[in-house]
Amino acid sequence: MQLLEVKNLEVSFALRQGDLVALNDISFSLGKKERLGVVGESGAGKSVTGFAVINLISKPGKITNGEILFEGKRLDTLSEKEMRTIRGNRISMIFQDPMMTLNPVLTIGTQMVETLQAHRKISQKEAEAVAVKKLERVHIPSPARRLSQYPHEFSGGMRQRIIIAIALLTDPSIIIADEPTTALDVTIQAEIMDLLQELCNSEDMGLMLITHDLGVVAEVTERVLVMYAGKIIETAKTSDLVSNPLHPYTRGLMNALPGHGTCDTANRLQQIPGTMPNLTEIAPGCSFHPRCEHCQDICSSEVPQLRKISGNDSRFVSCHFAEEGWQNG
Amino acid sequence: MFAFIVRRIIQATVVMLVIGFIGFSVKHQLGDPVRDLVGISVSVEEREALREQLGLNDSFFEQYGRFVSNAVRGDLGYSYFFKKPALDVILSKAPATIELVFVSSMLILLLSVPMGLYSAIYPKRFFSRLAMGVSIVGVSIPVFLTAIVLIYVFAVQLHWLPSYGRGDTVNILGWESGLFTIDGLRHLVLPSIALSSIMLPLFIRLIRAEMMEVLETEYIKYAWAKGLTRKRVWLVHAFKNTLLPVITVGGVQLGILIAFTILTETVFQWQGMGFMFLEAVERSDTALLVAYLVVVGALFVVVNTVVDIVYGLVNPTVTIASR
Numbered sequence: 138m139q140l141l142e143v144k145n146l147e148v149s150f151a152l153r154q155g156d157l158v159a160l161n162d163i164s165f166s167l168g169k170k171e172r173l174g175v176v177g178e179s180g181a182g183k184s185v186t187g188f189a190v191i192n193l194i195s196k197p198g199k200i201t202n203g204e205i206l207f208e209g210k211r212l213d214t215l216s217e218k219e220m221r222t223i224r225g226n227r228i229s230m231i232f233q234d235p236m237m238t239l240n241p242v243l244t245i246g247t248q249m250v251e252t253l254q255a256h257r258k259i260s261q262k263e264a265e266a267v268a269v270k271k272l273e274r275v276h277i278p279s280p281a282r283r284l285s286q287y288p289h290e291f292s293g294g295m296r297q298r299i300i301i302a303i304a305l306l307t308d309p310s311i312i313i314a315d316e317p318t319t320a321l322d323v324t325i326q327a328e329i330m331d332l333l334q335e336l337c338n339s340e341d342m343g344l345m346l347i348t349h350d351l352g353v354v355a356e357v358t359e360r361v362l363v364m365y366a367g368k369i370i371e372t373a374k375t376s377d378l379v380s381n382p383l384h385p386y387t388r389g390l391m392n393a394l395p396g397h398g399t400c401d402t403a404n405r406l407q408q409i410p411g412t413m414p415n416l417t418e419i420a421p422g423c424s425f426h427p428r429c430e431h432c433q434d435i436c437s438s439e440v441p442q443l444r445k446i447s448g449n450d451s452r453f454v455s456c457h458f459a460e461e462g463w464q465n466g
Numbered sequence: 467m468f469a470f471i472v473r474r475i476i477q478a479t480v481v482m483l484v485i486g487f488i489g490f491s492v493k494h495q496l497g498d499p500v501r502d503l504v505g506i507s508v509s510v511e512e513r514e515a516l517r518e519q520l521g522l523n524d525s526f527f528e529q530y531g532r533f534v535s536n537a538v539r540g541d542l543g544y545s546y547f548f549k550k551p552a553l554d555v556i557l558s559k560a561p562a563t564i565e566l567v568f569v570s571s572m573l574i575l576l577l578s579v580p581m582g583l584y585s586a587i588y589p590k591r592f593f594s595r596l597a598m599g600v601s602i603v604g605v606s607i608p609v610f611l612t613a614i615v616l617i618y619v620f621a622v623q624l625h626w627l628p629s630y631g632r633g634d635t636v637n638i639l640g641w642e643s644g645l646f647t648i649d650g651l652r653h654l655v656l657p658s659i660a661l662s663s664i665m666l667p668l669f670i671r672l673i674r675a676e677m678m679e680v681l682e683t684e685y686i687k688y689a690w691a692k693g694l695t696r697k698r699v700w701l702v703h704a705f706k707n708t709l710l711p712v713i714t715v716g717g718v719q720l721g722i723l724i725a726f727t728i729l730t731e732t733v734f735q736w737q738g739m740g741f742m743f744l745e746a747v748e749r750s751d752t753a754l755l756v757a758y759l760v761v762v763g764a765l766f767v768v769v770n771t772v773v774d775i776v777y778g779l780v781n782p783t784v785t786i787a788s789r
Contacts, residue, residue, distance in 0.1 A: 193690055205623075225693030232691075237684035242706045242782060251691045287782040303692065 138209050140343050141167040141190065141309055147202035148182075148442050154207055157416050159185050159198060160369045167311065171338055172344040174358035174375065176351060176390070178413045181364040183347045184233075187313045189204035190345075191224045208310070224447055225374070226256040229304035231314040235296035235321070245299055246284030252306050271302040274334060294325035301332065311343040318353065355379045359452070363387050366413055366424040369443060373452040383446065383454045385429045431458060474774070478767045483534070486765035489756035490533045492702065493543075494526065506719045539619075542760055543753030547746075552757035556739060560761070562632055563727050563738030570661040571652050571720060574669055582673025587700060589674075598674075601667030609726055613733040614765050620656060620715075628653050630735035636753050656735040659727055665719050672715060676708045683707075683713035710781050718775030 160182045166229035167173050175183045188194050190205055192213060193271040198442060205212040212223065224230075225235040233240040242247060249268035253259050259267075265284060272280030276296040290295060297317060304312050314333060318326035336359050337344045346358055354361050354375060361378050363371040363386065382388040411428040420427050426436035435457050443455040500517050508516075517523055521532065542553045585594035621629030633653035635642045644650025680686060681704055682768070689703045728740035735741065739758060746754040778784045 191691060221693045221695070223693070224691055230688070230691040232684060234684060237689045238683040240689065240703050240707070241705070242710075242780065244782075251571060251698060254693050255692065255698070290784045300688075316498075383779055449567070 139166040139206075140169050140171070140208060142188070142206040143186075143203070143344075145203040146186070146189060146200065146204070146205065148185055148198055149201045150198040152197065154417070156201075158187065158201075159367050163369055164205070164283060165255045165321065165369065165372065167343045167360055168347055169310075170341055171336065171360065172334070172346065172358045173344065174354035174361040175347045175364060176354055176361060177350065177364035177429065178349060180416070182367040184315050186364070187230070187315050187345060187347050188309075190222050190313060191228050191230065193224070203343065207267055222256065225252055225309075226307045226310045227338060228313065229307070229309040229411050231297070231304050231312060231317045232417055233316040233319050236291050238300055241288055241295060244285055244287055245291075249284070249299075249303055249306060252303055253354060256307050263359055267306060268302070270304045272299070274305060274336070275299070275302045293321050294328065297321060297325075297329050298332070301329075301336070305336065305340065308340065308343060311345065312337075313347070315347045316349070317346075318350075319348070326353075333357065345445065351379075351394055356412075363390070366419050367416060368455065369453075370456070371441075371454045372410060373449070373454075377452060383452070383459045384425075384456045385431055386425050389428075433457070467612070470775075470778075474771050477772070481767055482750065482763060484674060486534055486537060486760060487530065487556060487727065488664065489759040490530050491757045492759075493752045494529065496750070497570050497786030500692075508723070510698060513562075524741055540590075542757035543755075545746075545751055547751045547754070547755045552753045553761070555742070555754060556757050556761050557744045558642075558687045559737060561681065561741045562644070562736060563740060564722070564729060565643065565645060565728070566654065566657055566661060566724050566736060567720070570723060573658055573662045574666045577672055578666055578669035581747065582670045583677055583705065585670070586674045589678065594674075597670060600757040601670050603669035604663055605671075607663070609660055609664055609729045610733050612663040613730055614662055615781060616656045627655050629656065631720055632737060657730050660733070661730045664726065667717065669712070669716070676711050680707045681772060686745070706780065710777065711779050713773060717770050720769050721774075724765060 143166070144164050146160055146163040147158065149156040149158045151157075165173070169380075176187060177183050177464060185194060185198065189200055190198070190207075190212070192215070194200070195267060200213050203213070206226065207223065210295075211222070215223070240247070246265060246268065250261060250264040251273075253264040253267055254261075257264075268284060269280045273282060277295065278282055283299075288299075291299065301317075312333075317333065318329050321329060328351055333344065333346075336342065344358075345448050346354065347356060353369045358375050361375045362369050363384065365377070366385050371378065371382070373383075379388065379391070382391050386409070389407075392407040393409065395406055408462055409428055410430075414424065414427070420437065422435075422437040422439055423429070423441050426432045429436065439457070441455045441457045444459075446452045446454055446459055496757065500522065504513065504516065516775070521529065524532075540553060541557075542549065543551075543556050548555045581597050585591075585597050588594055589643055589663070608784075617629045620627045632642075633649035633651060634645045634647040635644045635650055636646050636697045637643075638646070644654060686699060686704055689696050689699045694703070724740075727736075727738060727745055731738045731740035732744055739762070744759065745751075
């Protein structure tokens with residue numbers, strides 16, 4: 138049994154102009170101790186996917202179809218109260234911007250202790266002891282003293298460590314990290330990613346890493362989903378995807394990485410022409426076809442299905458010409 | 467904390483000097499004390515002598531200096547009407563006003579917080595829409611009209627509550643208080659409702675607007691993601707952040723409440739400073755007017771200092787106390 142299984146998930150936002158489908162038929166799974174990357178541009182639906190798992194989509198969005206199973210149990214049908222026993226307890230989240238995530242008027246200690254007390258019967262003293270241990274775990278120096286400090290007394294990287302420590306408090310099965318390093322500078326990014334990876338290895342947790350940074354995905358994750366305009370367009374083992382991207386969009390992303398393979402600074406970076414469409418105006422057929430350099434007639438009329446690529450059980454691509462292999466493209 | 471207090475005292479001194487300057491200028495320009503003091507039979511020479519004796523021929527700044535040094539010693543001039551030092555007159559009237567303002571502020575605080583939070587959390591519920599609608603009306607009706615309507619309905623027609631005066635008071639260590647007798651409390655009801663009628667809707671709307679903004683922040687979303695209870699998220703995480711701007715605005719509004727007592731006290735014949743102030747205007751009792759200015763100014767300064775200290779306690783990024 139998979140730890141987390143998402144089947145045909147559809148999320149839409151009820152707007153005045155009608156329903157806006159933000160996630161369309163998303164299916165994926167996460168195994169125990171597995172590290173899964175979710176990649177895509179801003180607005181592709183990565184974050185919504187993460188929040189949908191713990192049923193915390195911003196209003197007016199809601200899950201309109203599909204199932205979310207956690208250890209075989211349906212999550213999407215749970216009551217608010219039952220869901221609360223999962224959130225922050227079995228499934229923890231790490232948010233994007235550590236400067237905005239911690240409550241500015243509460244001490245770190247308060248914010249840690251309350252999380253434990255929300256899920257366990259535990260005294261203040263014991264909770265503080267756990268908090269100190271977890272702060273140590275994320276390499277915060279002199280953790281006991283830190284409990285009485287406020288978020289503004291910490292740097293961005295330190296705050297993200299504290300947030301990771303909060304995520305670890307209840308020894309969750311899954312951590313969903315929503316762009317955990319986007320708001321940090323590059324050296325801190327590397328530290329945080331190393332820390333996350335180390336924790337996943339030692340603490341027996343599944344990690345769902347949401348990011349737009351393919352470099353990070355390649356380094357940390359074992360499997361990856363590529364999202365575009367609310368759909369999964371390619372999923373594969375990270376090593377396969379990096380060495381041989383099949384969807385033209387994925388390949389575009391790979392080509393847009395600086396110094397990919399070589400340290401060639403003489404050549405200009407390649408970019409994917411155009412921008413991702415607004416969710417209200419997705420083109421018929423393959424949603425990527427207006428930007429695709431290999432676009433054929435069929436691409437603008439028929440929606441490609443996410444299908445298994447022969448010879449590789451873990452590889453799915455939604456492109457009519459996935460097998461052609463645009464090696465020279 | 468020490469540095470804060472020193473800074474505060476210096477600021478307060480400057481503010482009080484400016485208020486005193488304005489008050490003194492008014493007094494200096496209005497009327498002629500010599501003419502008020504003597505009859506027609508007094509000759510020009512005698513008037514000149516008296517003028518010299520009172521120091522009225524000195525320069526403006528010399529007189530101002532004298533005024534300040536007297537004020538520091540607690541002498542704010544002499545009320546010709548009451549035949550008493552102006553400060554004594556004001557201090558005898560102050561308890562009435564302070565009690566009225568206190569009860570009104572409590573009313574505002576106890577009602578606006580739950581109503582503001584409720585209508586922010588459930589903006590679409592009937593009660594929230596009702597509160598918003600009524601508060602618009604409340605803000606738009608002037609205090610004296612509210613007061614007159616209250617008197618007409620509850621005193622004249624229904625005979626439920628008294629319409630004027632303070633009723634029975636008890637003297638506690640020289641403080642005439644109406645808070646400890648049933649009659650005194652009954653007399654407080656209508657004036658305090660009237661006085662809070664402007665600020666209450668304002669506070670409900672302010673708290674609602676701030677709370678709605680806070681509820682949209684990342685740290686609230688994170689608090690939900692941590693699996694906290696609704697009570698915890700709303701009353702601890704969101705409310706504490708909502709409080710910051712509310713405290714700031716609230717301090718200023720409390721001062722404005724003192725200004726509004728002039729209207730309320732007049733309608734209800736409430737024997738407080740506001741009522742006294744209007745009477746003093748009618749009698750051109752300038753010494754009393756200036757003294758009122760100075761005392762209310764001092765009250766403002768004290769209230770604002772308290773507000774700043776409270777703000778520092780709630781907001782950890784403002785360090786009042788050096789840790």
